[in-house]
Amino acid sequence: MSKINKELEKKFGSKKIKFDSETLIEYGQDWYKGIEPDPQAIFFPETAKDIQEIIYFAKKKGLKLLPSGGRTGLSGGATAVCKEIVVSMKNLNEINWIKGSHRLKCQAGVITETAKSMAKEKSRILPIDFSSTSSSMIGGNVATNAAGAKFIGYGSTKNHVRNMTVILPNGEITPLGKVAEKDASGPDLMELFIGSEGVFGFILDVTFETYPEPKFSESICLNADSLDDLYKIIQEPSDIISAIEFLDLNSQLLLSNEAPSKYEVLIELNSDSEHKIEYFLRDVAQKVSDVNLLNSRQTKLFWEKRELLPVKLSEMGAVKFDFCVDKLSTEKFMNEVEMNISKAKIFNFGHLGDGNIHLNIIFEEQNDEQVSVVYEILKSFGGSPSAEHGIGKRKKGIWNRFPQYKQKLKLLETLKKSIDPDEIIAPKVFFDN
Numbered sequence: 001m002s003k004i005n006k007e008l009e010k011k012f013g014s015k016k017i018k019f020d021s022e023t024l025i026e027y028g029q030d031w032y033k034g035i036e037p038d039p040q041a042i043f044f045p046e047t048a049k050d051i052q053e054i055i056y057f058a059k060k061k062g063l064k065l066l067p068s069g070g071r072t073g074l075s076g077g078a079t080a081v082c083k084e085i086v087v088s089m090k091n092l093n094e095i096n097w098i099k100g101s102h103r104l105k106c107q108a109g110v111i112t113e114t115a116k117s118m119a120k121e122k123s124r125i126l127p128i129d130f131s132s133t134s135s136s137m138i139g140g141n142v143a144t145n146a147a148g149a150k151f152i153g154y155g156s157t158k159n160h161v162r163n164m165t166v167i168l169p170n171g172e173i174t175p176l177g178k179v180a181e182k183d184a185s186g187p188d189l190m191e192l193f194i195g196s197e198g199v200f201g202f203i204l205d206v207t208f209e210t211y212p213e214p215k216f217s218e219s220i221c222l223n224a225d226s227l228d229d230l231y232k233i234i235q236e237p238s239d240i241i242s243a244i245e246f247l248d249l250n251s252q253l254l255l256s257n258e259a260p261s262k263y264e265v266l267i268e269l270n271s272d273s274e275h276k277i278e279y280f281l282r283d284v285a286q287k288v289s290d291v292n293l294l295n296s297r298q299t300k301l302f303w304e305k306r307e308l309l310p311v312k313l314s315e316m317g318a319v320k321f322d323f324c325v326d327k328l329s330t331e332k333f334m335n336e337v338e339m340n341i342s343k344a345k346i347f348n349f350g351h352l353g354d355g356n357i358h359l360n361i362i363f364e365e366q367n368d369e370q371v372s373v374v375y376e377i378l379k380s381f382g383g384s385p386s387a388e389h390g391i392g393k394r395k396k397g398i399w400n401r402f403p404q405y406k407q408k409l410k411l412l413e414t415l416k417k418s419i420d421p422d423e424i425i426a427p428k429v430f431f432d433n
């Protein structure tokens with residue numbers, strides 16, 4: 001055992017710090033497996049004081065730390081690459097209702113699904129919805145500002161955060177957020193941690209708003225060879241659409257060997273007014289020829305296959321892009337990619353209501369030139385190269401590819417230097433340090 005590991009074990013005990021190869025492999029990386037993990041050790045704090053202690057230890061010894069949640073991130077943010085001590089938040093998993101409110105206070109290591117189920121017990125919803133919520137953790141959701149299928153109805157994780165406590169890279173425990181409903185005491189510094197991917201410190205706990213379950217819910221499925229009819233439905237804002245999910249032809253064929261049309265689209269409707277839903281359904285029936293009301297079993301089946309799709313594509317070695325373009329330009333964008341990429345199989349699926357396309361490409365031979373072509377097309381559509389999966393270590397290239405991020409990166413670097421001058425936390429995320 002190395003000298004440093006001996007010191008770590010002496011200080012924290014063998015229950016909280018681990019170095020065996022199985023633990024290093026399991027906790028040293030996230031879901032994106034394109035980066036070779038290289039952790040020093042895995043630390044399992046049980047209290048905030050443990051995190052402070054590891055920060056002081058790391059400062060003294062010149063070590064680096066990496067916050068880690070459920071490791072479902074898709075950008076390598078939670079993959080250790082330079083002998084970081086991975087700080088797994090999994091044992092910081094207390095969850096409680098704030099008395100007299102509909103707010104849930106969760107420590108960072110609470111599994112997302114646990115928080116959602118707790119809300120459900122009170123007929124409330126915490127609308128952080130995607131297929132990895134049975135493994136992802138609250139701290140990771142906030143650190144990536146996770147979005148997902150219900151973005152169109154409820155926004156991203158950020159919209160539900162009311163308060164949080166963070167531990168800064170100097171070890172200070174800092175409560176952030178409003179002290180009362182209206183609180184204009186300077187800028188909202190919670191924002192700095194939402195989507196921060198760990199670079200400004202540890203998110204220790206988060207208080208979320210929850211919402212009443214809608215009284216009525218329906219899902220419809222559209223099969224179409226063009227998205228024109230769908231655009232007629234979604235061009236006006238609607239307060240009852242909570243998700244619009246789509247699969248293109250290749251995605252449908254991969255999942256079931258049959259596809260009645262080029263696109264399969266599910267629209268989920270939620271409302272307290274049955275009348276509003278009926279009105280919407282009547283309107284859709286007039287605009288679209290092939291539309292079906294789904295029963296609960298059919299709805300469940302759709303979401304199951306949708307969840308399976310990214311897993312299958314990862315297993316097949318697909319190159320994954322997570323783009324957002326104007327929602328009424330999605331088909332044009334997909335066609336443009338199709339026309340300009342050769343010797344590859346292309347799969348498109350995702351959250352159509354927000355223009356968020358998870359473009360997956362299986363290249364016959366992976367080819368940087370073709371990847372550049374895809375980014376150039378995105379640029380010509382004025383789209384975002386990372387709609388919901390963050391930057392991490394994997395997507396730092398976009399800073400240079402997209403000139404509009406130049407000033408933002410500069411400001412991020414300035415903030416990082418001021419908050420974490422020794423660059424202890426989350427090295428190589430966002431920056432090349």
Ligand SMILES: Cc1cc2nc3c(=O)[nH]c(=O)nc-3n(C[C@H](O)[C@H](O)[C@H](O)COP(=O)(O)OP(=O)(O)OC[C@H]3O[C@@H](n4cnc5c(N)ncnc54)[C@H](O)[C@@H]3O)c2cc1C
Binds near residue numbers: 073077138141203388
């Ligand atoms: C099959 C699949 C489907 C997915 N679908 C979606 C989707 O639809 N929408 C979407 O947005 N995402 C999706 N994701 C990505 C992922 O699930 C989310 O980004 C999730 O929020 C990550 O949470 P985590 O706990 O796993 O974080 P991790 O992967 O552990 O960490 C992610 C980042 O947050 C940092 N971090 C973690 N915890 C803390 C903390 N307490 N304090 C400070 N920093 C921290 C890490 O250092 C890392 O940079 C999907 C992933 C998979 C595998």
